[in-house]
Amino acid sequence: MYNHFMNNREVASTFRLIADLLEIKGENLYKILAYRRAAESLTNLSRDVQEVWQAGELEQIPGIGKAISEKIDELLRTGRLGFLERLTEEVPISLADLLRISDVGPKKAALFWHQAGITNLTELEAAARAGKLHNLPGVGEKSEARILAGIEALSRRSTRTPLGAALPFARQVLAWLRALPSIQSADLAGSLRRMRATIGDIDLVASSHDPGLIMKAFTEHGWVRHVSAAGETKSSVEFHNGLRAQLWVYTPERYGTGLIHTTGSKEHALRLREMAQKRGLSLSDRSILNPDGSEQLFDSEAGVYAVFGMEWVPPELREDRGEIQAALEGRLPHLVTQADLTADLHTHSTWSDGQLTIREMAEAARQRGLKVIAITDHSASLGVAGGLSPDELVAQRREIQAAQAYLGESIQILQGAEVEILSNGSLDYRDEDLAKLDIVIASLHSGLRQPRQQVTERLVRAMRNPHVDVIGHPSGRLIPDREGADLDMEVVLDTAAQTGVALEINAHPARLDLDDIYARRSAEMGIPISINTDAHHSSEFDNIEYGLGTARRAWLEPQHLINTWPADRLTAWLSSREGQPPVERA
């Protein structure tokens, strides 16, 4: 290989693999933790690790010191890592797969390896079926059965569930919990409450003076297929629909610490515990323990944060991405809310692949309190979506005018288009057709697997077209099936900053694209951001919730989003972009 390019995700997963293998080997726990923390830090990094490396600034990344920065350097220079190669000679690399099985951790994996010669999933499954595991020390028949069930569960479900596939069901469960007689309060927790794009399982937390009663009702409910743990205060189940859930129950006076613990993230909670420790306190999910052994109890989260002199931190920010420091300094962002949004600038009608007419879509948007809606049907070349020819755009304009006349001034309907970016970076409409539109969104739908440089240049060329106002779902990812295009985001963001084109946060739960990391970076660079539902039906306006979650995770405030601008400012911005000459590369 002459090209040693590795992106942030690939470098991060290399360090996760090292951590897994070291753990099976039985290395010092804090060394392992250090590799994991470095991996998390790289995952949260909004700059390209390649660029940070070239700038010689690797050690400025939190959790990355001399040893790990040297390893990154070797990886990026040579595409290899001697340390990992020596490690895999000692510990078979396929052992790391065993850790994906629930109830199998590093100690069990090492046991299977040393005492039964097992080095991969296939061998483990065969040994379990043959009943060869339960003779090993510390492993009984129950463990053997659990392991077998765990292996089967691995093939049954993908590792993470899209937020949009989990949230509606989780809310049903929550509503049922809240209706229980002995319950005081109940909330979503975990990555659902933090609005991560994908979740591992559904975390629920409740307060009650009778936790046992809640637990019994929860684990015995008809939608539960299997109970994998059931204790006094915590239980774990799998539902018939394949989703897993955990429920914690606290007494009301301990709900504050409980909610913080169960909401996470793990890294955020860890930081808080470190802070407690520095003050001689000990923070757990039950209380704060004073040095003299007495307890401080908290019925709300705000009280816990106040102990450390911090503002209450919105759940979407709890990722250890600087929110602790910001909360200490009283400079947390004033996050955008649904009430701030006045425009949806990316929607479809029956003119292409939408299911409702322009008037129906506009009425539904008005009903949701929007002041502006842009109808942005597909351009001609996206044949599967019934894209419009330039002639049809003229006819569509007449229908928009009719709908506008019918609806009066309560909502403004813009004529736009979602224009294909063709494989060479040119657009699917001629400039004179684009010039007639109120708003132009340019999107990639095909050729997403082009090489990095090619697909990046394609997007850059589209951004340099002066008629383009917004880049729709920039990466083209589809959760959980398809990775986005291999874009050079440094170049994409620089071009957006130069041309003033807006980047979209597409709110569809399968997209959430831009993601939270790049949306935050875009805002820091002064790039306008547009948050849109891409609705093909009025019911999909509700998807804005997912996009808002992403925007809030990106620390966005109302002024970062063009959708919060008053209609006159928005249309002035759009028309100011018309006919601007392309900005040439400096």
Add this chain to the structure above:
DNA sequence: GCCGTTTTCGGCCCGACTGTTTTCAGTCG
């Protein structure tokens, strides 16, 4: 392996639940 408003060395978060155990280790969040 990382890190520093007690430290450049010696620390590094906390507790519930399960299974295989005679008092605890492993896993998980």
